[in-house]
Amino acid sequence: MxxxxxxxxxxxxxxxxxARWGISRSVAQVHALLHFTARPVPADEIAETLGIARSNVSGCLKELQGWGVVRLVHLPGDRREHFESINDVWRLFEVLLDERKRREVDPTLKALRECSAQEEAAPKDSPETQRRLSEMLEFFEMMDAWYGEVRRMPIQSRVRLVKAANRIRSWLG
Amino acid sequence: MxxxxxxxxxxxxxxxxxARWGISRSVAQVHALLHFTARPVPADEIAETLGIARSNVSGCLKELQGWGVVRLVHLPGDRREHFESINDVWRLFEVLLDERKRREVDPTLKALRECSAQEEAAPKDSPETQRRLSEMLEFFEMMDAWYGEVRRMPIQSRVRLVKAANRIRSWLG
DNA sequence: CATTCTTTTCAGTAATTATTGAAAAGATGA
DNA sequence: TCATCTTTTCAATAATTACTGAAAAGAATG
Known part of the structure; x- marks a missing residue:
């Protein structure tokens, strides 16, 4: 193609x-191809179009399907599996953000909580070190709660939230 | 030490x-050491404590200073340069987010704008492809504007914004 | 201004991660 | 059930990125 x-x-x-998003080049390219082509494409055609190995495409598609941003469809009269990108950009970035939070924020929050509990049970560090630990934990707790709140909003409310940034600004004073 | x-x-x-944040292991370790130790440390002591090469520490410190999250201080009676982490966790993550936006969002916004302009001048793609391009551009424009707004708020307002997430939720309906 | 202590540079090496291609496994239809 | 088409697995290889250590450059001290 x-x-x-x-x-x-x-x-x-x-x-x-x-590469900068922590997604391999091939995975990102396969996604871009499917998303902007905007019609179902079979794996061998993806491989040929992008000039990468068929087996590589197979792995990329598994990953993209695992994230729920690409789905498999069957076209009548064709044995091969075809793939298409979901067409909701909000949902797409929701998936990416969830994934990032899961990999980057959640483990850190866990580690901070553990450290904090240990330190509380038996303080061994300078007051300033203790202060920095609790400040860091507090920050992560706050962000985690905030993300949870926003995540629970319907997309429509999130759009309004983002569009209303300047209003919120004056509202908060 | x-x-x-x-x-x-x-x-x-x-x-x-x-690694997951796109920061090399050494850089992240040097930062953690300085941040939680919470007092100025000379480079050779960092290298010794972490068990990494002195020259590596030098590079890590350059990077951290470049981001403005670590600063150089001189201690009386010691020739060596000492380093300490800034103690404001909000400022720290502001720097990290700015950096991420600069590397990940801004170039994409630029590419989307260019593509969009080209397509407008001479449409060559299916209506659905065009729709996806403009939807993607709109999304990035919106997020870019929102980030700019929040970025311009004083830290205090941002704290309130984050803490008020549930209130905003009902306010938006 | 020479000695000594400290920092930086950079070419080489190590470690990690991504990609390939051949072979195995799975599916479909006659 | 066999022949054919399609997908997956995985060991080997390639590409990328991080780290080291020796040597050069830079700073402070007497």
Missing amino acids: KMTPLVEQMVRHWGEMG | KMTPLVEQMVRHWGEMG
Whole structure:
């Protein structure tokens, strides 16, 4: 399949960005291809279009399906499995943020809680070290609670929340 | 220098997390050591304590200073440069978020704008592809504007904003 | 300004992570 | 059940990134 210039640019860009997002180049490229092509594509066509190994595509698709941002569809008259990207950009970034929080924030919160409990049971550090630990824990607890709140809002409310940033600003004083 | 169990745990944890944050293990460990030790430490002592090369510590400190989360101080009667972590956790994560936005969001916003302009000048893609491009651009524009708003608030307002999440939830309906 | 202590640079090496391709496993239809 | 098409697994290899250590450069002291 020949990509249009737009799709090609997006594939290239997401591939580069993927590295910075902790997503492998191939996974990011496969996602970009599916998302901007906006129709179901079979795995071998993805491999051919992106010039990467068929087996690699297979792994990328597993990962993207695992995250729930790509789904498998069957097209009548074709034995092969086709794949398409979900078309909701809010849902897409929700998945990415959830994943990041799970990998980056949750383990740290756990570690901070454990350390804090230990320190409380038997203080062994300077007051300033203790203060920094509890400040750090408090920060993570606050962010965790906030994310939980926002996460529970329906998408519509989140859109309003984001769009209303300037109003909130004056409202908070 | 012998680390207390608390500092040791934090150093180990931040080292592991660093990888997921796109920060090298050493940089993250040096930061954890300075932050939780909470007093100025000279580079050679950092190297010895963490068991990493002196030259590596030098590079890590350059990076941390470049981000503004570690600063150089001189202690009377000691020729060596000492380093300490800034003690404001909000400022610390502000720096990390700014850095992430700069590396991950800004280039994508730029690419999306360029693609969008090209497509507008000479449409070459399916209506659905065009729709996905503009939806993606709109999303990034919205987030960019929102981040700018929040970023401009004084820290105090941000704390209130985060703490008021549940109130905002009902306020938005 | 020479000695000594300290920091930085950088080429080489190590460690990690991503990708390939061949072979095995799984599925479909005659 | 066999032949064929498709997907997955996994050991080998490639690419990337992080780290070291020796040597050079820079600073402070007498």
